[in-house]
Amino acid sequence: MVTSDVCGECGAAAGLTCGGCGNIKYCDKDHQRRHWKIHKNECRPIKEIDSTQFGRYMVATRDIERGQLLMKESPYLVGPTATSDLICLTCHGPVLDNNIHFCPGCKWPLCCKECVGSSTHAEECTILASDKKGIGPPKGPGANPRYDLILVIRALLLREKDSKGWSMVESLANHTEQRMRDKEPHHMAAVRFCSEMIEPSFEADLVHKVHGAIITNCINTHGARGETLRCLYPTIPRLNHSCQPNVTLRSDDDNVLFVRAAVDIKKGEPLVFNYNSALDPVWQRQSELENIYYFTCVCGRCSDPTEMGTHFSSPRCPDCKKGGYIEPIDGPDKPWKCSKCSKERDATELIREAEEAVADIEEKKEINPKYAQKMMDKYTDLYHSTHYVWSKAATSVLRHLRGISGRGSLTLRRDLQQGILKLLDIFEPGYTRRRGVTLYEAAVVEISAARSDHAAKRLLNVELMDAHEKALEMLDESVTILGLEPPHSTEVVWLERARVTRKTVEDSLTALKNKMNLEKEQIMAIVNKNNPGVVKIKPVTGES
Numbered sequence: 001m002v003t004s005d006v007c008g009e010c011g012a013a014a015g016l017t018c019g020g021c022g023n024i025k026y027c028d029k030d031h032q033r034r035h036w037k038i039h040k041n042e043c044r045p046i047k048e049i050d051s052t053q054f055g056r057y058m059v060a061t062r063d064i065e066r067g068q069l070l071m072k073e074s075p076y077l078v079g080p081t082a083t084s085d086l087i088c089l090t091c092h093g094p095v096l097d098n099n100i101h102f103c104p105g106c107k108w109p110l111c112c113k114e115c116v117g118s119s120t121h122a123e124e125c126t127i128l129a130s131d132k133k134g135i136g137p138p139k140g141p142g143a144n145p146r147y148d149l150i151l152v153i154r155a156l157l158l159r160e161k162d163s164k165g166w167s168m169v170e171s172l173a174n175h176t177e178q179r180m181r182d183k184e185p186h187h188m189a190a191v192r193f194c195s196e197m198i199e200p201s202f203e204a205d206l207v208h209k210v211h212g213a214i215i216t217n218c219i220n221t222h223g224a225r226g227e228t229l230r231c232l233y234p235t236i237p238r239l240n241h242s243c244q245p246n247v248t249l250r251s252d253d254d255n256v257l258f259v260r261a262a263v264d265i266k267k268g269e270p271l272v273f274n275y276n277s278a279l280d281p282v283w284q285r286q287s288e289l290e291n292i293y294y295f296t297c298v299c300g301r302c303s304d305p306t307e308m309g310t311h312f313s314s315p316r317c318p319d320c321k322k323g324g325y326i327e328p329i330d331g332p333d334k335p336w337k338c339s340k341c342s343k344e345r346d347a348t349e350l351i352r353e354a355e356e357a358v359a360d361i362e363e364k365k366e367i368n369p370k371y372a373q374k375m376m377d378k379y380t381d382l383y384h385s386t387h388y389v390w391s392k393a394a395t396s397v398l399r400h401l402r403g404i405s406g407r408g409s410l411t412l413r414r415d416l417q418q419g420i421l422k423l424l425d426i427f428e429p430g431y432t433r434r435r436g437v438t439l440y441e442a443a444v445v446e447i448s449a450a451r452s453d454h455a456a457k458r459l460l461n462v463e464l465m466d467a468h469e470k471a472l473e474m475l476d477e478s479v480t481i482l483g484l485e486p487p488h489s490t491e492v493v494w495l496e497r498a499r500v501t502r503k504t505v506e507d508s509l510t511a512l513k514n515k516m517n518l519e520k521e522q523i524m525a526i527v528n529k530n531n532p533g534v535v536k537i538k539p540v541t542g543e544s
């Protein structure tokens, strides 16, 4: 977004736009050069544009390479979410059930004596304490919807004390009209509380707007001790959504948010991230986007009934012998149709069947390898092996069989990890955290399965070496991806694991190659000894 038509250095009329970001103008090259020492800190390959269909959004102003850091921002507001467990309103650390310090003013739980006396909490404490209708603070552990109110109050307080912060809140998309029309219970509860139950109260229209802005723009993060938080950032909320994302958002322990290119991005392409989970089916993605963000996603994945060839949301057609899938050809709400025989099925019924299968999978307390194989066979009969139900079953089996090292378990886990990787390559491609972790896990099981087969004489030395090479390739990529995680975050644990495993696999591959070379030398020595006079055979060199 070019913020002004005047020179960034001298303020005169300017016609030369910065080629790096397109966001600032200069009157000539000399002034552009002079201004660089200031501008280099804000020259990002991004600009904001506006459209009637997509609102404001960010696009790349030049070609961007995957992995590149595009934005790094600290939040101007942090608070608990509507599903936070007991959390301290002063430091945002967890409040332990056996060590609750209720604030003497508002009676909301804090984590320690120091936090009770802190001035950080003072202003909202007075407001919370004025709650005459006795909505009251959360009392026990577990997700607590009352925490939804805290960030709303904090945002409302900006109006009086921080004009810059307040203008940021005011500038955010909020869908106030739709929210007033829909009267979603949590939204209405926040509006009632802030406009009727506290002193000083806030105008209802203002609370609708602020709560709407929070719901539409907050990014959920995790604090250093795993607590769930949500934050408002200055410019990151201008990133639009796509189920085919090209950037990733990762936060560190201080809620600093890093936006990176997950894949190579061409100049002019919108920068988009996934507001949902990549492994949600189309009906869930669309209903969340409609209910929370008030739009229908028309990305390449959503517009393709096969979801990029994965059949992620569509079951196999049980009646058709032609290998068809029952797809949301006219949209997820209309009757779904078989791609081959055109037979129609009611959308609600198909969704119910898939959700029941998932509930059944998630209910299982224990799964042994034999049962796991049977379960996967059953779901592969009904669904494609990149379907949502398949992915839920695969994830569950991988969790249950972790640490079980028999052949059945290892072979199945290896296949399932590869299946999950295939899905992520399509839906969350490039340098994304989940791919990084999955590559690590796939490498570990690849090596374990190969070693077990080798020990049982089912695998040749060269095949064992191949498995090592394959695992090393996966670990190399995993280390690269996880190395991009914010430095002060709990994710460094995964990076360390991937690095240590990579070194172990590399050492073991070297030892394997040396052993094979030695064996070759010994065999050749015997061959040469038994064939005197014949030209001597030498071992192949350069292999170790």
Ligand SMILES: C[S@@+](CC[C@H](N)C(=O)[O-])C[C@H]1O[C@@H](n2cnc3c(N)ncnc32)[C@H](O)[C@@H]1O
Binding pocket: 053, 054, 055, 056, 057, 172, 173, 175, 216, 217, 237, 238, 239, 240, 241, 242, 292, 293, 294, 295, 296, 297, 298
């Ligand atoms: C976090 S804001 C993104 C910035 C927003 N476009 C703006 O103008 O401020 C989320 C809102 O942007 C719009 N939006 C995001 N992604 C979209 C998409 N793929 N298609 C249409 N609208 C989208 C929706 O109105 C959504 O509620």
